[in-house]
Amino acid sequence: MCDHSDPGATQKVNGAAPETHVGIDTSMSLGSNGAPANGAEVRRQPHLGDTGNAGNVQPFNSRYSDFLSNVSNFKIIESTLREGEQFANAFFDTETKIKIAKALDKFGVDCIELTSPAASEQSRKDCEAICKLGLKTKVITHIRCHMDDARIAVETGVDGVDVVMGTSKFLREYSHGKDMTYITKTAIEVIQFVKSKGIEIRFSTEDSFRSDLVDLLSIYQAVDKVGVNRVGIADTVGVANPRQVYDLVRTLRGVVGCDIECHFHNDTGCAIANAYTALEAGATHVDTSVLGIGERNGIPSLGGFIARMYTADREYVMSKYNLKALREVENLVAEAVQIQVPFNNYVTGYCAFTHKAGIHAKAILANPSTYEIIRPEDFGMSRYVSIGHRLTGWNAVKSRCEQLELDLTEEQVKEATAAIKKLADVREQTMEDVDRILRNYARSIEASAA
Amino acid sequence: MCDHSDPGATQKVNGAAPETHVGIDTSMSLGSNGAPANGAEVRRQPHLGDTGNAGNVQPFNSRYSDFLSNVSNFKIIESTLREGEQFANAFFDTETKIKIAKALDKFGVDCIELTSPAASEQSRKDCEAICKLGLKTKVITHIRCHMDDARIAVETGVDGVDVVMGTSKFLREYSHGKDMTYITKTAIEVIQFVKSKGIEIRFSTEDSFRSDLVDLLSIYQAVDKVGVNRVGIADTVGVANPRQVYDLVRTLRGVVGCDIECHFHNDTGCAIANAYTALEAGATHVDTSVLGIGERNGIPSLGGFIARMYTADREYVMSKYNLKALREVENLVAEAVQIQVPFNNYVTGYCAFTHKAGIHAKAILANPSTYEIIRPEDFGMSRYVSIGHRLTGWNAVKSRCEQLELDLTEEQVKEATAAIKKLADVREQTMEDVDRILRNYARSIEASAA
Numbered sequence: 001m002c003d004h005s006d007p008g009a010t011q012k013v014n015g016a017a018p019e020t021h022v023g024i025d026t027s028m029s030l031g032s033n034g035a036p037a038n039g040a041e042v043r044r045q046p047h048l049g050d051t052g053n054a055g056n057v058q059p060f061n062s063r064y065s066d067f068l069s070n071v072s073n074f075k076i077i078e079s080t081l082r083e084g085e086q087f088a089n090a091f092f093d094t095e096t097k098i099k100i101a102k103a104l105d106k107f108g109v110d111c112i113e114l115t116s117p118a119a120s121e122q123s124r125k126d127c128e129a130i131c132k133l134g135l136k137t138k139v140i141t142h143i144r145c146h147m148d149d150a151r152i153a154v155e156t157g158v159d160g161v162d163v164v165m166g167t168s169k170f171l172r173e174y175s176h177g178k179d180m181t182y183i184t185k186t187a188i189e190v191i192q193f194v195k196s197k198g199i200e201i202r203f204s205t206e207d208s209f210r211s212d213l214v215d216l217l218s219i220y221q222a223v224d225k226v227g228v229n230r231v232g233i234a235d236t237v238g239v240a241n242p243r244q245v246y247d248l249v250r251t252l253r254g255v256v257g258c259d260i261e262c263h264f265h266n267d268t269g270c271a272i273a274n275a276y277t278a279l280e281a282g283a284t285h286v287d288t289s290v291l292g293i294g295e296r297n298g299i300p301s302l303g304g305f306i307a308r309m310y311t312a313d314r315e316y317v318m319s320k321y322n323l324k325a326l327r328e329v330e331n332l333v334a335e336a337v338q339i340q341v342p343f344n345n346y347v348t349g350y351c352a353f354t355h356k357a358g359i360h361a362k363a364i365l366a367n368p369s370t371y372e373i374i375r376p377e378d379f380g381m382s383r384y385v386s387i388g389h390r391l392t393g394w395n396a397v398k399s400r401c402e403q404l405e406l407d408l409t410e411e412q413v414k415e416a417t418a419a420i421k422k423l424a425d426v427r428e429q430t431m432e433d434v435d436r437i438l439r440n441y442a443r444s445i446e447a448s449a450a
Numbered sequence: 451m452c453d454h455s456d457p458g459a460t461q462k463v464n465g466a467a468p469e470t471h472v473g474i475d476t477s478m479s480l481g482s483n484g485a486p487a488n489g490a491e492v493r494r495q496p497h498l499g500d501t502g503n504a505g506n507v508q509p510f511n512s513r514y515s516d517f518l519s520n521v522s523n524f525k526i527i528e529s530t531l532r533e534g535e536q537f538a539n540a541f542f543d544t545e546t547k548i549k550i551a552k553a554l555d556k557f558g559v560d561c562i563e564l565t566s567p568a569a570s571e572q573s574r575k576d577c578e579a580i581c582k583l584g585l586k587t588k589v590i591t592h593i594r595c596h597m598d599d600a601r602i603a604v605e606t607g608v609d610g611v612d613v614v615m616g617t618s619k620f621l622r623e624y625s626h627g628k629d630m631t632y633i634t635k636t637a638i639e640v641i642q643f644v645k646s647k648g649i650e651i652r653f654s655t656e657d658s659f660r661s662d663l664v665d666l667l668s669i670y671q672a673v674d675k676v677g678v679n680r681v682g683i684a685d686t687v688g689v690a691n692p693r694q695v696y697d698l699v700r701t702l703r704g705v706v707g708c709d710i711e712c713h714f715h716n717d718t719g720c721a722i723a724n725a726y727t728a729l730e731a732g733a734t735h736v737d738t739s740v741l742g743i744g745e746r747n748g749i750p751s752l753g754g755f756i757a758r759m760y761t762a763d764r765e766y767v768m769s770k771y772n773l774k775a776l777r778e779v780e781n782l783v784a785e786a787v788q789i790q791v792p793f794n795n796y797v798t799g800y801c802a803f804t805h806k807a808g809i810h811a812k813a814i815l816a817n818p819s820t821y822e823i824i825r826p827e828d829f830g831m832s833r834y835v836s837i838g839h840r841l842t843g844w845n846a847v848k849s850r851c852e853q854l855e856l857d858l859t860e861e862q863v864k865e866a867t868a869a870i871k872k873l874a875d876v877r878e879q880t881m882e883d884v885d886r887i888l889r890n891y892a893r894s895i896e897a898s899a900a
């Protein structure tokens with residue numbers, strides 16, 4: 001079990017820095033492109049976050065636009081209130097659901113997906129309540145591919161319905177036991193019914209990467225023909241890898257005219273990369289959840305996916321989403337499901353912008369783009385350079401001396417750095433230890449000069 | 451900051467299940483292939499973990515072996531004691547370093563990489579001490595591409611030396627300030643010196659994905675010609691995506707004859723997927739650290755990378771690594787750096803094998819392969835099916851009734867399930883709540899029958 005003894009710990013983790021770190025003003029030395037503010041340099045070496053499809057300077061990004069790619073034109077289906085409710089610790093009451101829905105709306109996700117109203121009486125009521133909030137985001141519910149569920153769903157006031165049906169041999173034999181003919185027939189019936197109510201509909205297969213390719217393409221083509229708004233691919237077990245994803249999505253893109261949604265589980269660490277690669281191959285929608293919560297170890301986290309997309313096209317991401325609202329919704333969900341934000345969480349984890357090794361610290365101080373592809377201030381975060389350890393370098397120590405207004409020469413800073421390293425070999429150094437060493441050192445120099 | 455109030459919490463997180471879960475014997479219904487033990491079925495529907503290059507049944511894995519791929523023939527360079535020491539919280543003393551080195555050796559990693567002996571006097575002594583342990587794993591140290599560091603490194607007793615030099619414009623201008631001619635000249639001098647001492651050497655560029663392709667290939671070709679054992683690609687800032695990685699590694703594979711190592715940071719969630727894709731393109735070695743600790747939010751975690759590779763070739767992974775030793779080394783490192791194992795950690799996170807939605811639970815009970823691609827028992831873990839919530843299904847409840855030896859008909863189990871769902875709408879259900887409902891229900895039926 002998680003340690004729940006201090007429910008406030010989640011908040012403390014976010015944005016707080018370990019004690020031995022020097023806070024650095026993130027606006028320092030940043031021009032409008034994240035490169036040092038020295039005019040001519042900016043164009044040739046923009047911060048990577050600026051390299052959208054247009055002004056792309058990464059040697060390994062193609063210089064030419066990719067006809068299939070939706071990397072600069074994607075939508076997020078935020079599933080914290082559906083997939084996330086399947087997380088072991090999640091028991092959302094109505095009030096919490098509404099808070100989360102509002103926070104996601106504030107962040108600016110394109111759609112939110114809710115647990116099926118057929119799951120329980122309260123689930124149905126919650127679905128109705130969220131539909132009545134008047135959010136900018138579309139509200140979708142996720143149901144089994146079954147007329148009983150569809151009839152309940154269309155009465156709740158949702159903008160869209162996501163239906164799903166297992167097509168892999170595993171699920172056909174051990175779960176619902178239906179054959180492809182039956183699956184196709186049911187899917188078409190449900191789609192036509194939901195559309196007749198003027199509501200958007202998506203049809204997804206389940207466990208798509210262990211399904212037969214011909215079966216998959218057949219059913220996707222059939223539902224596309226009857227006017228489904230979106231088809232979905234789901235890596236329900238987390239088995240897919242990026243090159244498989246690219247191949248399947250690209251193939252599917254040639255078969256259907258509708259939108260393509262992708263849902264990836266993270267059991268083997270590929271969920272975010274698979275989502276990105278799917279967009280490269282022509283997918284249009286990606287499923288996320290806050291902190292990635294879901295069945296087992298979950299799906300792409302909203303923050304991690306945003307970090308990935310920001311790196312690919314900062315301008316698009318910044319124009320569409322309210323990045324500074326990320327931390328708030330993460331804290332809200334972490335508290336609701338009683339987990340700590342992981343130490344290594346994307347963007348908001350407490351070490352996401354901490355630099356430690358001497359050569360990293362030196363370069364970061366000269367130009368943050370050297371070791372950072374995300375500008376912390378875009379997310380309301382700060383950068384930290386850690387100095388109280390044996391991997392420290394004199395450039396980082398010099399920066400701290402300047403903050404303390406200690407007047408030391410380069411040689412003297414190097415000597416002080418050697419003293420810090422020596423002490424760090426003996427025991428862990430806090431910020432106070434480091435400051436004391438530096439102050440004592442400066443005082444001793446003043447004394448000997450006097 | 452992390453909540454360190456309970457240092458034992460790390461241990462508790464691992465393998466412990468939330469209260470409302472039913473433990474399921476993981477050997478249940480598993481034949482030697484993870485499919486139900488009913489002969490004929492096994493060949494047609496093996497557990498996905500069994501699908502190596504040979505008996506591959508995943509529709510989207512190629513049926514034919516891939517000439518370039520090293521997915522079934524890779525080596526791990528475990529860098530907890532180098533990259534991991536650059537993690538914000540890491541201050542390893544000698545004793546801790548030795549414990550971690552031994553635990554990694556027990557797990558069976560191919561090489562361990564240590565902090566440069568030039569970093570500090572203690573780093574040098576620790577390096578010597580670890581070399582003297584007589585581990586099966588190779589011991590490597592990681593230094594700047596500089597003769598001063600190389601001279602110190604070769605005296606420590608290491609099996610290999612990893613050198614690194616920044617080649618991106620960012621690092622050339624804001625870090626070391628050297629041009630490609632100087633970099634190449636220095637690299638060759640260091641390589642020849644280290645080789646003359648009979649020690650293995652790797653040359654890696656830093657920030658490879660923001661370096662010029664022609665510069666990269668030129669220097670890799672030059673160092674390959676003078677007999678470097680391995681070249682390294684490093685995504686130092688975590689910017690690379692899988693298709694870029696595939697292209698670069700495949701291109702490099704055509705240029706050099708030596709081994710290829712890959713080092714990926716995880717800032718944008720692609721580290722594990724990039725490592726896997728690099729192996730597909732012909733890379734031979736992948737860098738990991740325990741729990742992924744390193745600069746900023748780190749690199750591929752040993753456990754996550756192993757999960758990925760296990761899914762691709764269970765037989766190779768099981769034959770080479772002691773998977774049941776994973777949890778031990780994770781707990782050791784989590785304690786040493788005072789972090790909690792993240793709730794969503796690969797394989798050992800407490801929800802990695804927890805199943806909650808009714809349809810998932812039903813299928814898992816019929817055949818674990820339906821929603822699991824990793825067999826928990828291979829890692830010394832257990833599976834849990836959660837039932838005390840509004841997404842529960844009657845199949846999971848039936849399984850619990852059988853464990854409690856309650857004699858209920860299918861109809862009666864369904865009625866009891868409805869009761870659990872109704873109560874779960876009101877408040878969170880513990881295992882005790884669920885058991886009480888079931889027992890009372892069974893008793894009331896007995897009473898009315900009497």
